[in-house]
Structure formats: structure tokens, C-alpha cells
Amino acid sequence: MSHPVRVLRNVWIPMRDGVRLSARVWLPADAAEPQPVVMEYIPYRKNDGTAARDLTLHAAFAAAGYAAIRVDNRGSGDSEGIMLDEYHPTEQDDALQILQWLAAQPWCDGSVAMIGKSWGGFNGLQVAALSPPQLKCIVTVCSTDDRYADDVHYLGGSLVASEALPWASTMLCYNARPPDPDVVGPKWREEWFRRMELTPTYIATWLAHQRRDAYWRHGSVIEDPSGIKAAVLAVGGWADPYRGAVFRLLDELTPLGTPVHGLIGPWAHTYPHQAAPGPAMDFIGECLKWFDRFLRKNADQDEELPALRAWMPDPVPFGSDAEERPGRWVVEPTWPPENAERHDFRLIGRHLHLHEPTTGALTATGSEAVLRSPLAIGSAAGNVLQFGDLAGRPGDQGADDGRSHTFTSGPLPERLEILGPAAAELLVSADRPCAQLALRLCEVTPDGASRLVTTGALNLAHRDGHEHPEPLAPGTAYRVTVPLFATGHAFGAGNRVRLTVSASYWPWLWPSPEPVAVTLHPEGGLLRLPVRPADPARDGAPTDPPRADPPSPFDVTDVPATRVVTWDPVTRTQVVTMTFSDGTTVDRTDGLTRTETELNRFHLTEGDPEAAAVECERTDAISRGDWQTEVRTFSRMTCTKTEFLVVDRLVAYENGEEVFTKSWTTSVPRDLV
Incomplete structure (x- = not known):
């Protein structure tokens, strides 16, 4: 049965310290009784940054009879406050308050699921580890249980040059974006300038913790997974670096008796219904089965779920599987597998x-x-x-x-x-x-x-x-x-x-x-x-293709990513240049428009480790009619034998005129890195 959907475009959620978080809510319009809620909680802006993608998830959940809510983290989108860091303790405390607020809403029956990819997958696990009574299950996609060993900052104890500064530069730009005047009113500009003045450069913090210390243990649920009582659907992709967490969560949670199921496809850091490379799947249907099992009191609990379903790619000529990776689904009924071999x-x-x-x-x-x-x-x-x-x-x-x-x-x-x-x-x-x-x-x-x-x-x-x-x-x-x-x-x-x-x-x-x-x-x-x-007996059944997306008010113009590698044989210098863009998104309902671009350059001179350099440029323009804003960030990281050196610069424009600029300089001793 498909329900008509009612959208609450902006709902304020009050926190104990007076800060208000901004959320968008999708409700089954014909529901006479309160329903379970599916919650996504991320800092990427519900109005424009992920609006088109959010619709494919939350409108579909509401059409299936669930209430769905997409919350902007403190200091992002229209939510008040400052984004102090990834997975800051305040973020988790806010999440607990959101769950309490949800349970008190007339359209919520008191049971909540969390879903998220990447950041939202991380904090779904982190909140689950706090054992809130409202949280019955989570769907964690492309996430990790170990923030030091399995994220974009350090890999095997080495600094991830290709991701650490680029991600910090992206977040510096994201955190400096303004709230929407149509939502927050005349104080939008004051809040915007406050964000730009107070936002930290995350790279300085990450470089200050080059070992796996208490900073990284915070939010790493591998430290003590026993707090996770909610059922966990852990989803990964063979082209995504977080895929190992699916196996670790099976290892960690199965002995504890926590319901856990793993799903790994051929895709990269994407939701499986939008998968690249394919084949994509009916991920909405997978989620609804999971929610029905743990959120609906009358759901069928007798069906045995396998511990793991994974895509086994077939060997094919290199480059022939750019769009889809041929293969088959395989199934492990239990974990660890009964016939596991090393x-x-x-x-x-x-x-x-x-x-x-x-x-x-x-x-x-x-x-x-x-x-x-x-x-x-x-x-x-x-x-x-x-x-x-x-x-x-x-x-x-x-x-x-x-x-x-x-x-x-x-x-x-x-x-x-x-x-x-x-x-x-x-x-x-x-x-x-x-x-x-x-x-x-x-x-x-x-x-x-x-x-x-x-x-x-x-x-x-x-x-x-x-x-x-x-x-x-x-x-x-x-x-x-x-x-x-x-x-x-x-x-x-x-x-x-x-x-x-x-x-x-x-x-x-x-x-x-x-x-x-x-x-x-x-x-x-x-x-x-x-x-x-x-073992043909452990082959899985084919999955259904993705469902058609709900009607969308968003026009999205995609921009292909690029990667160019140049080599100068005279100076023996290599430059890798990459560009990536979310393109342009226009909301036809109110004209809100966002355009985002990213550029990364990686310089290296052969034989000279001290010549390594990473440069990042970001732009994020958000406008509606004669209200026009743009944020630009510039970041450069270099090194000596004993130090890492970073320079960041933030510039903001309003209606084409420069209105704010700020620079940061960071010097951090190398600690056996």
C-alpha cells in the first residue's frame, strides 16, 4: 500500500542549551495512528546539499507508512550553533535529545530507526552504542567502527594525503555556508558571520593526534560494542574503503546476541539504490523489510536472515565492467561461516x-x-x-x-x-x-x-x-x-x-x-x-532493481569528475589534479539554488619527500533571486622532515562583494609519521 505523503519543510527541535536544530519531516498523510520514525542526522544541508537524494529515501519511507525525518547537525544548514568537529560529543548528546523529542511527537509511536551513509552511518553506530531506549534498529552504510584505523585520516598509521586535507578543506567550506533567510529570518547574516568566525579547521585537530589516542577512541564503537542493543544492518561496497567494518561488526555483535546482518555489493561510497558501479538494487525495499522486522510489533520475526550477503564479482576483461560488475550474490547463513578457510x-x-x-x-x-x-x-x-x-x-x-x-x-x-x-x-x-x-x-x-x-x-x-x-x-x-x-x-x-x-x-x-x-x-x-x-547451495537470489524515485521538485545538473596526472621529466615532478562537483541543484518550489566545486592538486618531486604538497580549492554558492552568497576556501599542506605545515583561507561573498576573510596557519610536529 502506498500512502500519500505530507512534507513539513522545516521543523525546529529545541536542545537543552537553547540551540535549535532544523529538520525536514515526511509523514504518511492518511495515517490515523502514530507511526515508527526513520531518522537521518547529517551536516550536509537538508534544503539544498542533499535535498534531491533525501527525497529518494525519506519520501519513499513515508509512502510505505513510516514517518521520516532528516535533521541537520548543529551548526549546519539552518541548525543553530557551531560544528566543532566530526562526531563531537555534543553531536551524540544532541542525537539523544532528538530521539527523546521524537518519542513525544503525536505522529511518532515511540520507536525509531536511524539510517545514514558515511557520516550518518558513523553516528548511527555511535548513538546505538549509547543504548537509547527509543532506538530499535539502524541501517549503517559505508561507515566504520574504528575512527583511527579505518577512516580518511590515517591508514596503517600513515597520514592519508589524498583525503585528510581535502576532507578538512571540504568541511571548512561546508561549515561556512549561511543559513537560509526564508527559514531563520533576518538573523541569518549574523548567524552566518558567527559560523565563519568560530568554525575551526579540522585538519589542525587531526594532525595533533597522529596516534590512536583518546581522541580517536571516542566514537569508535569497536572500543565497547556491548552498548549496541539496536539491530544493525551493516552495508558496504567493494569499491568503498569502509567495507571491512561490515565483517568486524559481524565479529563483534554476533557473540553478544545483537541482531546483525551484513550486505556488501559492488558499489562505491553510495547508497545501493544509486549504486555505481552497478548493479544497483532495491535498497528501499531492503530497508523497509528491516524496519518492519524491528519497528512493527506485528512484523514476522520467524524468517531466518543470513548473516551476510555479498556480491562475488566474476573475472572479466579489465575495463569492461565500468558500468556494472558481472557476478552473483553469495550467502553466509552464519558468522563466522561454518566452512571458513584461511x-x-x-x-x-x-x-x-x-x-x-x-x-x-x-x-x-x-x-x-x-x-x-x-x-x-x-x-x-x-x-x-x-x-x-x-x-x-x-x-x-x-x-x-x-x-x-x-x-x-x-x-x-x-x-x-x-x-x-x-x-x-x-x-x-x-x-x-x-x-x-x-x-x-x-x-x-x-x-x-x-x-x-x-x-x-x-x-x-x-x-x-x-x-x-x-x-x-x-x-x-x-x-x-x-x-x-x-x-x-x-x-x-x-x-x-x-x-x-x-x-x-x-x-x-x-x-x-x-x-x-x-x-x-x-x-x-x-x-x-x-x-x-x-558452493551453489550458498549462492543468493538475485535482488530486485531500484524502485522508481518519487516525483522530484529538484533540477540537478551533474558535472563529471576528472583526474589528470602529469610528469615533468626535467624537474622530475608529478602533479595529480582532480576535480569533483555536486553540480547545480535548483529547487523549483522556491528557486533555492546551490552550485559546488572541488579541486585537489598533489605535487611531488622525485627523491625529495619534503617537496610533497597538497592544495585544495572549494567553492559553494547558494542563492535565491537577489539573495546570493558564495564561500571559497583555499588550503595548502606541506612538510619538512620534522613538521607538517598547513595554511587555510576562507573568503565569503554576498551579492558579488567580498564580505569576510579569515586565514589560519598550522604547524604540527611529525610524530613518527
């Missing part, structure tokens, strides 16, 4: 011995390999955080393979499927106190094309953990384990499996402080793969 394969010389699983102690074979890696390895990796656009996806890895140390198998006699987290174990030494390793698992076809399957990284100072790093003793060998991003992949018969190792990976990882040589010792190198024997 195969440890030998890494010897330049060979990966797939058909010699280890059985006991290994002896030294082969010879040492010394890595003096070019700094510019990695430009073919695509983006850490991918949104499905072609410009952000990895390319052929052959050139980077040739500049790395490789372990390659012989041709596979039959198809090899893996599903889950993988890792490599190596014995290494370095000639400097700071060094890092980047690993890539690739599939190589007979024509030499090399497809990136998954990656991993480790700052070797973090070899024993991220809380208390220790410098390397030059020349001393250490046995290290390098985790790889969880993956699902089918290697084709006749193809080869390749593991590559390098001591640099730009622009993913900020380079080590000085040129370094890393030695791979021959003793006991292992690749640990989560092999999944093919």
Missing part, C-alpha cells in the same frame, strides 16, 4: 606459491629485496574514497607493478574465490627510523593487464599497534603483519595472483620524512587469503 601462501623471491599452503615453520629461501621505491608509485590507484565516478577508480596497475617488488603466482588452474579480510606477513628492516609499506593484491591476465583487487598499508613505526609507535632500529629485522582491505573477488582460471610491495604510495600516503631503503628478508613471507570454496 590459506597462508608462501612468498619466495618473486613468486607467490598459491598451491603450497604453509604447514608449520618456514625456513629462509630466496634472497633479500631492497626497496628504494620511487615516491610517485600509486597514481594509478584511484581514490581512497570513491563515489563511483570513472575518474576515481583505479587504472591498470602494470606501471606501478614494474616499480614495486612483486610476488606473482603461476597461472591458476581453476577459479579462485576469496571473501573477507586478507593480510600479508613479512620480515623487513629499514635504514631509517621511519618507513612505510604499501601492498597491492592484483589479478594479472595473460595479456599483462593488472587489476587492483585490494590494498593495504603499514607505517612500520606502528608495527606493534597504533597507540604507542616506536622508531625502527636501522638494520634490525621485524616481522610485521600488513592488513589488506576486506574484499570479495573471483580470480579467473589462467590468470595470476600478484602481491606487490613498495615503500611509498602517493598520493594515498604522505611520504616518509626522508628517503628510505626497506629490505624484504626471505624468511617466512606469507599471504593470508580468505578462500571461499564455491
